[in-house]
Amino acid sequence: VSSAPAPQPTDADRASIRLRIGEVAEQVGVSTRTVRYYEQLGLLGDVGRSAGGTRWYTADDVEVLGRIRDLQSVMGFDLDQIRVILDADRRIDELRAQWVGGADARRQQEILTEAMAINARLRREVAAKRAQLDGFLRDLDAKAARYHEVAAERGLDVS
Amino acid sequence: VSSAPAPQPTDADRASIRLRIGEVAEQVGVSTRTVRYYEQLGLLGDVGRSAGGTRWYTADDVEVLGRIRDLQSVMGFDLDQIRVILDADRRIDELRAQWVGGADARRQQEILTEAMAINARLRREVAAKRAQLDGFLRDLDAKAARYHEVAAERGLDVS
């Protein structure tokens, strides 16, 4: 952990960064088995390999893995649902790359509309989950209050 | 769905209510297989049976099943972690029942202290999860804003 400010990686850096599976697994907080499993399911696209067979990962791969982990642990989605979201992400990146190419405007609109719909649906689901958590929090606070009452009634020391 | 106000069940009602597995499963929103699995793991205590072998559930059972489902779907806990919380719940209920009995004050204090500790830990975990969800929500809003920008730049209609 350096105290110097982390240098912002340029696009060239992002593409040239080459991490081994153990490094990305630790950065993302999953096991190497998990990283290989996601590749097997096709969630990571094409993963680079050295001549000897060792996998090499880029900064983009790390970002995707972090996104999978978030969608899984925070929202509880299964890998099929996550695949849909990742696919939309990728199509949007593609669209962004075609910015100069001036591709079919009709197709661009389709992709953008779909991405916005997925984003909006996700937002609703996250908001609903937040509401559930708030209810949970209120229950816990009510319970804590009751515990304190009982302790006071019985003269128990639970400071 | 009746429009009349639901009568509050008395303690006697709660104990005498007898539901079959399909009814409780539907009320809680899980499968009958899941209800049997939780019983097999010992999360439900002793479940009643008719002479023919059919399981009978009380209102208390429905409450426990709902709690399991919440702890699982909202917080993402596994069944071993949930077992710890349910056990604490049960010890607290026991303590409440011993109110008149005037049991060992030292033991009561132990139980109450443990329940409060579990409650406090749970509260911290729920609050942390809420913070994660808030971060997620901000990301989604930023993304939606970018989509709208891109659409405006390119003159796409994504109303």
Next chain:
DNA sequence: TTGCTCCTCACGTCACGTGAGGTGGC
């Protein structure tokens, strides 16, 4: 050259899903 990390099977586990084949209860 020595370790540490990587590789590919392949079986195990958790939390159920999903029939198969048979009995129970309003």
Next chain:
DNA sequence: TTGCTCCTCACGTCACGTGAGGTGGC
């Protein structure tokens, strides 16, 4: 008595965990 629900195996699935046995790379 007729259905619909319940019962118990038991195999399947998803998302990995966990060795076994062997090779790779600074």
